Amino acid sequence: MPGLDDIRSAVSKLLRRSGPYEKLVEEYVRDLQRALISADVNVRLVFQLSKKIRERALKEHPPPGISRKDWLVKITYEELVKLFGGEYEPEIKPPYTPYVIMMVGVQGSGKTTTVGKLAKYYRDMGYRVGVVAADTYRPGAYDQLKQLAERVGAMFYGDPKSKDAVGIAARGVKELRERGAEIIIVDTAGRHGYGKEEDLLREMKEIADAINPDEVILVIDAAMGQKSFDLAKRFHESTPIGYIIVTKMDGTAKGGGALSAVVATGAKIKFIGTGEGIEDIEPFRPKRFVGRLLGMGDLESLLERIERVSSIQDFEKTVSEMLTGKITFRTLYKQIEQMRKLGPFKKILQMIPGISTLIQSFDEAAKLGEEKVSKWINIMNSMTYEELDNPELLEEKSRVRRIAVGAGVEVSEVRELYSYYKNVKKMIRRLRKRKDLLERLGKLGGLPT
Numbered sequence: 402m403p404g405l406d407d408i409r410s411a412v413s414k415l416l417r418r419s420g421p422y423e424k425l426v427e428e429y430v431r432d433l434q435r436a437l438i439s440a441d442v443n444v445r446l447v448f449q450l451s452k453k454i455r456e457r458a459l460k461e462h463p464p465p466g467i468s469r470k471d472w473l474v475k476i477t478y479e480e481l482v483k484l485f486g487g488e489y490e491p492e493i494k495p496p497y498t499p500y501v502i503m504m505v506g507v508q509g510s511g512k513t514t515t516v517g518k519l520a521k522y523y524r525d526m527g528y529r530v531g532v533v534a535a536d537t538y539r540p541g542a543y544d545q546l547k548q549l550a551e552r553v554g555a556m557f558y559g560d561p562k563s564k565d566a567v568g569i570a571a572r573g574v575k576e577l578r579e580r581g582a583e584i585i586i587v588d589t590a591g592r593h594g595y596g597k598e599e600d601l602l603r604e605m606k607e608i609a610d611a612i613n614p615d616e617v618i619l620v621i622d623a624a625m626g627q628k629s630f631d632l633a634k635r636f637h638e639s640t641p642i643g644y645i646i647v648t649k650m651d652g653t654a655k656g657g658g659a660l661s662a663v664v665a666t667g668a669k670i671k672f673i674g675t676g677e678g679i680e681d682i683e684p685f686r687p688k689r690f691v692g693r694l695l696g697m698g699d700l701e702s703l704l705e706r707i708e709r710v711s712s713i714q715d716f717e718k719t720v721s722e723m724l725t726g727k728i729t730f731r732t733l734y735k736q737i738e739q740m741r742k743l744g745p746f747k748k749i750l751q752m753i754p755g756i757s758t759l760i761q762s763f764d765e766a767a768k769l770g771e772e773k774v775s776k777w778i779n780i781m782n783s784m785t786y787e788e789l790d791n792p793e794l795l796e797e798k799s800r801v802r803r804i805a806v807g808a809g810v811e812v813s814e815v816r817e818l819y820s821y822y823k824n825v826k827k828m829i830r831r832l833r834k835r836k837d838l839l840e841r842l843g844k845l846g847g848l849p850t
Contacts, residue, residue, distance in 0.1 A: 407436035408481075412474055412695055422469050426458045429473065440657030441626035446484065454480050478691055486664045486687040491644070491671045493684050498528070498583035501574055501612060505589050505605045506620030507632070511648040513542055515620050515674060516588045517549030518682040519646075522672075523584050524553055531582030533573030534559030535608065537566045538590040546588055553679065556582050566590055566604065571611045587612065602639050609640070617643045618671065621659060623650045629659040630666060637668035647685070648674035660690075728826050730789045734781050737774055776810060777818050783807030795819045 411432035418425055430451045437447045454476055463472035482488075502519070506512035513536065520530045532550050534557070536542035543561045550557035558573035570587050577585045589608055609617060619636045621629050629647075636643055647659050650673045663670055670685040781789065783804045788794050795801055795815070805812045 407439055408433065408695065411436050412477070415470060415473065423459065425470070426455060426473065430455050433477070437657060441659075442484075442657045442661050446661055450480055450484055474695065478695055481691040481695075482687050484664070485660050485690060486670065486685070488688070489669065490686060491669065491684050493671075494526070495528075495584060495615070499578050499585060500583065500616070501585045501587065501614045503570075503587045503589065503605070503609060503612065503614035503617045504620060505617065505636075507622070510620045510622040511674060512536075512620040513539075513545050513588050514549070515646055515648055515672075515682070516546060516586050517553060518674065518679055519586055519672070520550065520555040521553035521679050522682055524555060529556070529581055529583045530554075531556035531558065531573075531577035531580065531585045533570055533577065533585065533587040535566045535570040535573065536588050536590040537564045537569065542588070542590075549679070556580055567607050567611045570608045574612045587614065602635060605639070619643060619645045619668075621645055621647050621663065623647050623659045623674075626659055629663050633663040633668045634666040637666050644669050644671035646670070646672045646674065646682075650675055660685075728792075728822070728829060730781050730784060730792050730822065733822055733825065734778070734789070737777055773817075776808075776814060777821075779808040780804060780810060780815055780818050792819065792822050 411429060414432060415425065415429040418428065433454070434447055434451050437450070438444060454473075457476045457480075458469075458473045461472065461476070463469055504512055504516055504519075506515075516532055520532055523530050530553075532546055532555050534543045534546045536546075543559050547557050547559060549555075556577055558569075558576050560569050560572070563569055566589065570589070574585055574587065587608070590604065605617065617640045619633065621632065625632070633645060636645070645663050645668050647663065647670060660670065660673075672682050673685045673690075675681045675683055788800065788804070795804075801812055801815045801819075805815045808815070
């Protein structure tokens with residue numbers, strides 16, 4: 402994907418560079434601007450995006466343990482996702498059957514080929530698919546779609562002797578429904594060259610009135626780049642149930658321009674064509690798309706690491722609560738749930754600035770085997786609110802027996818949890834006496850002094 406591939410190159414350069422951070426940001430932003438402009442993204446959008454990335458990079462501070470360069474990559478990921486559609490996830494499965502999809506597009510956009518790709522996509526999902534050849538303008542359209550239908554195992558309807566596109570569409574939908582098609586895709590005529598939107602939209606309306614489609618899809622060639630904006634905008638305003646497929650994303654430098662232009666209109670991109678093969682079509686998910694641009698494997702690892710650090714910050718808050726307030730089974734419950742994500746208590750405490758130097762002296766209280774986590778959660782779920790708030794009530798043997806029965810565990814395991822509670826309480830009591838430690842944590846993690 403020429404142009405967009407340069408974004409990955411910009412990120413790679415950033416991670417290899419050294420020097421003052423502010424200078425690195427400026428060089429990186431310039432590389433990113435060049436990559437996006439070469440991908441035909443609107444210059445105004447490019448400068449808005451790069452301004453936002455620069456501002457966030459210089460103002461935001463990454464969590465402890467994450468480098469500023471890694472944080473800059475995460476910022477880039479988030480802002481590019483917004484540029485290409487945000488959290489949007491297309492609805493791929495039809496909400497009911499039979500379901501009629503009407504395809505429209507400018508001639509040369511790859512519409513008929515896309516009908517074949519879409520038919521295969523839904524056939525692979527297990528649907529009975531039928532296609533209707535209602536393009537009566539382009540020579541060869543009938544034969545092309547018939548061959549594609551045979552190739553992917555879809556039902557086919559067409560009438561090569563008729564020039565009545567509206568009539569063909571109506572008869573085709575009716576017949577394919579009767580033959581049991583669950584998804585019916587109607588191929589309509591395009592127009593020669595761009596700038597013929599009026600004719601295209603007029604015929605779209607006539608056929609739509611005749612077949613009452615459940616969905617209308619506009620096919621746009623990625624080579625249109627920024628020119629996609631006007632066509633997508635008019636289409637989006639013409640039909641309330643419209644989606645867009647951007648084709649030929651693999652062979653043009655203008656793919657970024659087409660995608661960002663379509664998103665700017667408020668229209669929804671449902672699929673993108675990623676190659677010439679009949680199977681080369683995929684749902685358009687901005688987060689995955691941007692992930693690939695940036696090098697998905699490395700990015701996934703980075704995002705997981707940042708998520709982990711954020712979870713550690715949440716754990717620091719829990720430690721803060723334990724240091725300032727009364728320790729109960731409620732605070733232990735929260736702590737143990739967090740350990741499900743992060744690992745043993747001791748290992749997490751070692752990640753918190755200041756505590757790592759003292760943890761050896763509290764070794765027993767910090768040990769917690771992960772295999773015990775689920776069992777202890779069940780034990781606490783079997784306690785009353787009163788017991789959760791007042792752990793010392795477990796000095797009563799009758800309560801311990803009742804909790805053990807409720808959780809399906811041995812009495813000794815309930816006592817083990819109670820012993821763990823007392824050890825943690827002892828550890829926290831000692832930590833509170835270390836005023837110098839608390840002062841350091843107060844600066845780094847928001848803990849009280």
